[in-house]
Every structure is written in structure tokens, then in C-alpha cells.
Amino acid sequence: MRVRVGIVGCGTVGTGTAELLLKNGHLIRKKTGLDIVLTKVADVDWERPRSFEVPHHLRTTHYTEVIEESDIVVELVGGKGFAKQVILEALEKGKHVVTANKHLLAEDGKEIFLKAQEKGLWIGFEASVGGGIPIVKALREGLSANRILNIYGILNGTTNYILTRMLEEDMTFDEALAEAKRMGYAEADPSLDIDGWDSAHKITILATVAFGKFFPFGSVHVEGIRQVDLLDVELGKELGYTLKLLAICKRVDSEVELRVHPTFIPSEEQLAKVSDVFNAVMVEGDFVGKTMFYGRGAGSHPTASAVVADIIDIARNIAGGIRALHPFYWEEEELHISSNFYSRYYLRLDVPDRPGVLAKVAQVLGDNGISIASVLQKEKVCRMAGREGQSVIPLVLLTHKAYEKQMRKAIEEIKNLPMVEGHPVLIRVEEEKL
Incomplete structure (x- = not known):
């Protein structure tokens, strides 16, 4: 069966997709029996250099030509305004x-x-999360018999690269970000990545697929890595933890926690070992248990592979006359977002080096129902922070599990203690077997 495909947007991913369809079309035919033909590629600028030259007879500057001459329209423009217009016109x-x-x-x-x-x-959207990692297909098909309990993801290669450099090379955040830009792993304006929004978009999509329910993006708790201090990365390592920007979708009864933030995870866990620009997603189902998906989360060829996988799936469905299904067809109505997370916490405070300080901090935590699990030795912290012999030193505490609202209330009270200087550093700790 012949299926016509057109691409709108010929940037990094669009170029890779065109290249894959043209170079491996014969392989796709052998493997699937489908004759998938690239008919048109639209872009506003055909003069800029690309890694692959799209044949001239396939080029156009009018996206409407792509829609008219295709059975499947591939939108790779990005952003919201024009991209949404293209998709809705194609569907219409x-x-x-x-x-x-x-x-x-x-x-x-x-x-x-x-x-x-x-x-x-x-609608195929595998490439929207995890580049070449087939996580959407796994959730929609391979794990469809399971009730999804938890998803933990390292979903942004830029932030993972920065945190890896901080951990392994003792770089500050600014030094690691500068290196990421030099290596081409970070944009000139990296805000979407380092402030957590890219990961938040991706975990929202995964939650929709996992639970058949659209969760408003504004309900996702988002924190980035811009304020991460090298001292906390090193102290975490001393405590047996690795710091990652973790995207979390956690189901607790009828509530779902959706959050993105710097997170300490045990260094022996598989997710902790995912380094540099690689992505990984751990999914826990009620019958299958924990499964992990790993690979390159971005780039022309890995993402193009995911795009073409969607094209092949849709072409098969067209050929087989299979009814279209979407994430909401089995919606779990009773689920709602919870912002009162239940977690362990790492807390670092700058306090005077004198007796009684720890007792006052512990009292505030205790009054809010939070118990201290451990305190890092003062001498070791001072040595690592370069503050030996100084009047103000770091006090580092690890708590047992507590609710977010309790912790936030305690932090506000701790900030008002006269002996606490500056702003407390609070990092969540996830210790269930990831």
C-alpha cells in the first residue's frame, strides 16, 4: 500500500526525518510491506545549510501544499502558534x-x-518525549495491561550534562553551563531546559498517556537547576546520593503527583548512573514491576527515528482500517493532582557555630511533624565548604518522610529564626528502589 507523507518544518529533526525516509525507504518496504513516499517538505528558508540536502523537487515554502499532497502530515515546526494551525488544518x-x-x-x-x-x-507523538526512546509506545501498548503506579524520568539532556559535569569534574553550575554551550548541548538561551519547563512538558505528556487524562500544565510543580550549588552536589555524593533533575509522575490512590525538581537519588540506582546527555525513564506497573528505558533524548537522527516509527504505525493502521484511539478514550475521571508531596528532604542552613542551634532547628521541624533522620558531621561539611574556623557554618540535615506542606511551613519558620542566615537550601530525596 502506498502512503504519502509530507513534512512541515525542515530544521534539525525535519532534516533527519526526510533523510531517514529517503535513505531507508527500501528497508521500510522490506520490513513492513508499506510503500511510504515522501511527497513534500515545507520550510521558509531553503538557503540555510543542513546536514542533508532535501531534493529540490520535494521542497516548498507553502505548508498548504504539504497538507494537500499527503496522507500523513508531519509537524516539526515547534512552538505553539503556527504549529497548532498546521495540525488543526491538517486534521480538518x-x-x-x-x-x-x-x-x-x-x-x-x-x-x-x-x-x-x-x-x-x-496522531503520533512518540518523538515528543525522549527522542529515540520508545516510551510512549511502551506505555500505550507494551504496558497497557498494567495500572501505572510511578514514572521517574531524566528527560532533558542539557540539564543532565550540566549535573554530570558538576558531579564528576567539580564544576560550578555556571562553568558546566558554559561547557554545555561550547559543546552544542545548550541553546544560547537555555531557560526552557535549565528552569525545568522542557522536562515538565514531557512528564505531562507521559502522565496523559499513562492515565488517559489530560492534566493541566499549570498544575505541574516545576523547579530547575539554576540555583544548584556545587557544595550540595558534593555533600550529596558524601551522603551516597546523586543529584538529578527528575521528572516524577507518582500515583497515590486517587491522586497523582506531577513534579519536576532537583532530586537526590541513591548513587547505586540505575537512574543515578545515567550521565551526560542521555535520557532514561523508569516506569512501574502493578503487574510488570519496574522497567527502564534508556537512550539519546534528542538529536536529529534519534528523534527522526521516533517520528518515522509513528509514520509506520499510522500507515499500518490506515492499511488495516484500524479505528483511531487517543489518550482520553478510557479516561480515569477520579484522578486529580496533588501538590502535597510525600518525600524525604535534604536541608542545608547557614548558622552560627555555637551550641543550641541544632536544637532550635530540630524543635521547629518537630513542631511541624518532621523528624530528623541524620545530621552530616560538622567538621566534614565545614572542610568541604571551605569554612573551617568561620563563625557561620553549613548545617546539613536529612529528614524522614514528610508532607510538602509541613516542610514548607517549617522552612518559613526556620527562615525567621535569628540565627539562620541567607536562604535555606531544600532538595527532595527519592529513595524507593528506582
Whole structure:
């Protein structure tokens, strides 16, 4: 069966997708029996250099030509405005859609999926999370018999690279970010990555797939790594932890925690060993237990591989006359977002080096129902912080599990203690077997 495919947007991923379809089209035919033909590629600038030269007869500057001449429209423009227009126009004209647009799906996905459902059309979005890692397909198909309990993800290569350099090379955040830019792993403006928004978009999409429910993006708790101090990375290592920007989707009864923040995880865990620009996702199902998916989370070829996998799946469905299904067709209505997380905490305070300080801090924590699990030895912390013999020293505590609201209230009270200087450093600790 012949299936026509057109691409709107020929940047890094669009170029890789065109290259893959043209170079491996014969292999796809052998493996699937499908004749997937690239008909048109639209972009506003065909003069800029690319890693692969799209043949001239396939080029256009008009996205409407792509829609008219395709059975499957691949949107790889990015952003929300124009990309959304392209997708909705394609669906209105009866064309199936493949997209890698995490930003758009996380924030406006419900409108798009409902339009596709109304029209009986497929939307492929594997490439929106994890680049070449087939995590969406795994959740939708391989793990579909399971009730999903937890998802833990390292979903952004830029932040993982920065934290790896800080951990292994004793770089400050600014030094590691500068190196990431030199290596081409960070954009000139890396805010979406280092402030956690990229990971938040991705975990929102995974939660939608896992639970068949659209969670408003504004309900996700998001913290980035911009304020991470090398001292805390080193102290965490001393305590047996590795710091990662972790995206968490955790189900507790009828509540779902959706959060992205710097997180200490035990250094012996598999996720802790995921370094540099690599991504990984750990999914726990009620029957399968824990499974882990690992690979490159970005880049032209890995992401193009995921895009083309969606194209092949949709082409098979077209050939087989299979009814389109979308994340909401089995929606779990009773689930709602919880912001009162239940976690262990790492707390670092700058306090005077005198008796009685720890007792006062412990009293505030105790009054809020939070118990201290351990205190890092003062001499070791002072030596690592270079504050031996100084009047103000770091006090480092690890708590037992507590609720977020309790901890936030305690922090506000601790900040007001006269002996506490500066702003407390608070990092969550996840210790269930990841």
C-alpha cells in the first residue's frame, strides 16, 4: 500500500526525518510491506545549510501544499502558534498527523486530540518525549495491561550534562553551563531546559498517556537547576546520593503527583548512573514491576527515528482500517493532582557555630511533624565548604518522610529564626528502589 507523507518544518529533526525516509525507504518496504513516499517538505528558508540536502523537487515554502499532497502530515515546526494551525488544518482536511511538539501537546493537547478523535484520525507523538526512546509506545501498548503506579524520568539532556559535569569534574553550575554551550548541548538561551519547563512538558505528556487524562500544565510543580550549588552536589555524593533533575509522575490512590525538581537519588540506582546527555525513564506497573528505558533524548537522527516509527504505525493502521484511539478514550475521571508531596528532604542552613542551634532547628521541624533522620558531621561539611574556623557554618540535615506542606511551613519558620542566615537550601530525596 502506498502512503504519502509530507513534512512541515525542515530544521534539525525535519532534516533527519526526510533523510531517514529517503535513505531507508527500501528497508521500510522490506520490513513492513508499506510503500511510504515522501511527497513534500515545507520550510521558509531553503538557503540555510543542513546536514542533508532535501531534493529540490520535494521542497516548498507553502505548508498548504504539504497538507494537500499527503496522507500523513508531519509537524516539526515547534512552538505553539503556527504549529497548532498546521495540525488543526491538517486534521480538518482529513489528514493524519505526526508531531514531536512537546510544548504544544502538553499545553493544548486536549483540544488537538479531541479534534482528531472527532475526525477519526490518528496522531503520533512518540518523538515528543525522549527522542529515540520508545516510551510512549511502551506505555500505550507494551504496558497497557498494567495500572501505572510511578514514572521517574531524566528527560532533558542539557540539564543532565550540566549535573554530570558538576558531579564528576567539580564544576560550578555556571562553568558546566558554559561547557554545555561550547559543546552544542545548550541553546544560547537555555531557560526552557535549565528552569525545568522542557522536562515538565514531557512528564505531562507521559502522565496523559499513562492515565488517559489530560492534566493541566499549570498544575505541574516545576523547579530547575539554576540555583544548584556545587557544595550540595558534593555533600550529596558524601551522603551516597546523586543529584538529578527528575521528572516524577507518582500515583497515590486517587491522586497523582506531577513534579519536576532537583532530586537526590541513591548513587547505586540505575537512574543515578545515567550521565551526560542521555535520557532514561523508569516506569512501574502493578503487574510488570519496574522497567527502564534508556537512550539519546534528542538529536536529529534519534528523534527522526521516533517520528518515522509513528509514520509506520499510522500507515499500518490506515492499511488495516484500524479505528483511531487517543489518550482520553478510557479516561480515569477520579484522578486529580496533588501538590502535597510525600518525600524525604535534604536541608542545608547557614548558622552560627555555637551550641543550641541544632536544637532550635530540630524543635521547629518537630513542631511541624518532621523528624530528623541524620545530621552530616560538622567538621566534614565545614572542610568541604571551605569554612573551617568561620563563625557561620553549613548545617546539613536529612529528614524522614514528610508532607510538602509541613516542610514548607517549617522552612518559613526556620527562615525567621535569628540565627539562620541567607536562604535555606531544600532538595527532595527519592529513595524507593528506582
